């Protein structure tokens with residue numbers, strides 16, 4: 658469906674399982690374009706979520722009451738505690754649910770600090786727009802989905818996997834259930850990449866060029882900084898938009914990415930700085 662656009666990949670946490678979450682919109686080009694007149698500041702609306710064949714009602718609130726123009730809008734999604742949606746989420750993400758519950762039960766009851774899922778246990782909710790402005794598609798991505806994906810790409814080269822994501826080649830060998838789970842993760846991967854391409858106007862984050870502009874085309878590719886075959890990480894913060902030449906060079910020479918300085922360091926001593934950056938942030942593990 659062409660009208661399906663990536664909105665956000667929400668990491669599952671206690672609040673998401675219980676009553677709602679915030680949508681950070683900094684990089685959401687298409688979503689903001691669609692939402693421009695949908696929700697004024699301070700307003701709220703009833704929206705519908707479509708998930709695994711069922712529809713759920715929720716509320717979306719534009720939290721920004723400030724008249725200050727420069728401040729970014731912040732949207733919050735809310736649904737009733739123990740309502741149908743939260744129950745469905747708790748069921749699907751029972752691994753996150755039981756992990757967080759266990760931590761909560763074993764800590765000081767006064768401790769209200771945020772419980773972060775460990776790296777290997779993270780689960781996600783992918784949110785997409787649909788052709789109806791008040792209806793969104795939710796796609797739960799649980800640990801099992803990642804296991805299936807991991808098996809499917811085992812032994813494959815990173816460049817092959819990235820090409821498949823980019824150019825949507827499908828694997829005809831696996832069964833239907835498996836295929837659906839693989840398609841889910843591939844789709845999310847590609848949508849995040851597409852959104853980033855729009856954010857950069859198809860410019861390479863290294864050389865700043867748009868390839869094919871002269872011919873009325875624009876070719877940019879999404880590269881995974883930590884290789885997807887190893888990390889299964891398709892977060893925007895692990896993707897970078899590059900031209901096909903820089904993409905090929907990166908995979909051929911395997912430079913090290915220095916996130917602190919935002920440079921690629923090549924074995925021969927050459928350093929290539931990220932010249933355009935609107936979405937990568939420095940993080941320390």
Ligand SMILES: [Zn+2]
Pocket residue numbers: 861862863864865866899900902903
């Ligand atoms: Zn380039």
Ligand SMILES: [Zn+2]
Pocket residue numbers: 816819879880881904908
């Ligand atoms: Zn790549």
